[in-house]
Amino acid sequence: MVQLRKWRPLLKLDANTRKASYRQIAEGLVAAILDGRLAPGTLLPGTREMAQLLDVNRKTVILAYEEALTKGWLISEPRRGTFVNTQLAPKPTLSRAQPSFAPPILEQAVVPYFTQNAQSIALEHRHDALFFDNGACDHRLLPQAVLHRYYRNALRSSFASNTVRYGSESTGYELRCALAEMLRNNRGLTVGAEHICLTPGTQVSLYLTASLLIKPGDVVLVERLSYPPAWEIFRKLGARLVTVDMDDEGCRTDHIEQLCQAHNVRMIYVTPHHQFPTTVSLHAARRQQLLALAAVHDFCIIEEDYDHEYHFNGRPYLPLASDHTQRHVIYIGSLSKALGSTFRCSYVVAPTRVIEVLHKSAALVVGDTDAVAQKMLADLINQGELKKHLRRVSKEYAARREVLQGCLHEAFAERIQVREPEGGLALWVRFQDGTDVDHLVETALAHGVVVRSARQFSPMDLSENALRLGFASLDRDEIREATLRLARAMNAR
Numbered sequence: 001m002v003q004l005r006k007w008r009p010l011l012k013l014d015a016n017t018r019k020a021s022y023r024q025i026a027e028g029l030v031a032a033i034l035d036g037r038l039a040p041g042t043l044l045p046g047t048r049e050m051a052q053l054l055d056v057n058r059k060t061v062i063l064a065y066e067e068a069l070t071k072g073w074l075i076s077e078p079r080r081g082t083f084v085n086t087q088l089a090p091k092p093t094l095s096r097a098q099p100s101f102a103p104p105i106l107e108q109a110v111v112p113y114f115t116q117n118a119q120s121i122a123l124e125h126r127h128d129a130l131f132f133d134n135g136a137c138d139h140r141l142l143p144q145a146v147l148h149r150y151y152r153n154a155l156r157s158s159f160a161s162n163t164v165r166y167g168s169e170s171t172g173y174e175l176r177c178a179l180a181e182m183l184r185n186n187r188g189l190t191v192g193a194e195h196i197c198l199t200p201g202t203q204v205s206l207y208l209t210a211s212l213l214i215k216p217g218d219v220v221l222v223e224r225l226s227y228p229p230a231w232e233i234f235r236k237l238g239a240r241l242v243t244v245d246m247d248d249e250g251c252r253t254d255h256i257e258q259l260c261q262a263h264n265v266r267m268i269y270v271t272p273h274h275q276f277p278t279t280v281s282l283h284a285a286r287r288q289q290l291l292a293l294a295a296v297h298d299f300c301i302i303e304e305d306y307d308h309e310y311h312f313n314g315r316p317y318l319p320l321a322s323d324h325t326q327r328h329v330i331y332i333g334s335l336s337k338a339l340g341s342t343f344r345c346s347y348v349v350a351p352t353r354v355i356e357v358l359h360k361s362a363a364l365v366v367g368d369t370d371a372v373a374q375k376m377l378a379d380l381i382n383q384g385e386l387k388k389h390l391r392r393v394s395k396e397y398a399a400r401r402e403v404l405q406g407c408l409h410e411a412f413a414e415r416i417q418v419r420e421p422e423g424g425l426a427l428w429v430r431f432q433d434g435t436d437v438d439h440l441v442e443t444a445l446a447h448g449v450v451v452r453s454a455r456q457f458s459p460m461d462l463s464e465n466a467l468r469l470g471f472a473s474l475d476r477d478e479i480r481e482a483t484l485r486l487a488r489a490m491n492a493r
Contacts, residue, residue: 007045007053010037021056025064030073033084042084044074113228113456130482132451134277135307135425135470139340141393146385147376154375171374172198178381179347187308188322189331191349197358198374200344200366202306203229205332207237208361209348210267213300214239218266221259223251225457225464227276227304230269241459244268250275250282253289260297268294269302273317276306277457277468278428279421287320294328301329307337309390310472311423312398321349330354335377337425338390345377397425397472404471404479411487425472431465438463444489449482 011028013021032038044050047065051058065082068074075085158171176193183189199205206229214220216238222231224243231241242263245255251270259265270290272282282290294301303320311317321331331349339345348358380386404427408418417430431437441453454464471479 007050011054013054013056022060022063022067025054025061026067029064029068033073033088038084040084040086040088040090044082044084046081111228111232126448128448130449130474130478130485132449132467132482133470133473134452134468135337136473137337137340137393137425138473138475139342141396142340143385143389150376150379150385151372154372154379158372158375171371171378172369175374175378178378182381183349188318189349190324194352195349195355197348197350197355197362198369199346199348199362200369202304202332202334202336202346203233204366205346205348206230206302206304207233208358208365209302209330209332209350210234210237211361212354212357213267219263221256221265221268222459223270223275225277225454226269226459227271228456230304231459234269243459246278246280248280250280250286253286253293256290256293260293260299265297265299267300267302269304271304271306272320273305273308274421274424277426277454279419279424279426281317281422291320291323291326291328294326299328302332303329304332306334307424308333309338310394310397310425312394312401313422316423338386343373343377345373400471400474400476400479401427403476404469404483407480407483411483412490426468426470429467429469433465435465437465437467440490443492444486447485447489447492449485449489451486
């Protein structure tokens, strides 16, 4: 009777499940061992006795014991019986207040750019919430039928050529060739496939590139307002960040020269085409001065050209990397602003010896990428579909920019200054002195509109009376409504 009271609850069988009885018994034994109800060395009833206790066929118990024996939970000793394996660690006694297991980790500082408060998270589930993002494209404008057709063709081609497998290089090479031709024709870079490394995103490109250049203690220059993931990557790699002053013409090269005289500068990170977040385009004179300083002081320039495709006033500026005399620029681009965040494709352009090392690092950190997506992207570029799409949506984005500018002036009048950028998918809006922009951002959440505080773009966490308002992902009616909500938040504040 004592045996019955012990083993029946311990190995309770469920007649309604489709799982075999012997497996239920084996799993019940393992569960009892793991939670400490069966201690190491415990003698189990014999198979005939256990079968009687559980009211099952003896063969069922034999199968259950054999499975537990095979996996090392039980041991069998001739003429003595079957025992719980004595080499299993005993279950420790835990107090009720003891927390659940968590491995010791290094504490990580939380960058405001990556955090969301509870109210902002809640808005993501509201159908009427509106988001002034950092300048994302509108996925609703993507040519869905074209993308479907090209992906189907790429999938069919990849299966037929057996390139859908780990380690396939052919699709990556095809995409690098397509990107190289695009960069030669549209951005003036003298490059081939051997100068390009593919990654799944800009932040991966930044990390892999910076990890080749930076060692702990190196001085890295970033602009006073800059892209938070970039400078956080540099910090994680041990860099000492020093900020460069900015004015209405972008980063001040005279200040860069002063910093080079005071520090042994290893690298500078810039977004010269449409400066992130202020949208300023760095003009020709300062571009040449920056390249000259890099040559004199032997530092590397990381040039990120995140939205080169969208330049509305005249022709786009050629990248720093297009200068045929330069030897210090590593260029990073992406297709995310062209095709949205769904199609993860970034690329690093650098000398071949740098690319060779980057390929090795990417193989370790990233592994193999999506061969079908690479084939599709290469075909979109080679057959002109990407160019056609960009030509169409650029007109719409330019119109949305005009709508936002008009709405802002109507809603805020003299309380703001709006910089009209030469391109890009966002506006930099500066508020009059005395405006608590951080509080405005919080108040806007209560009115159903999400916007980032300019403080989040400061590596030194300094206050800034400005907002970056991305307009491309909102249609014209949404822009009008979002601006009205922001104005109501301003008045309520």
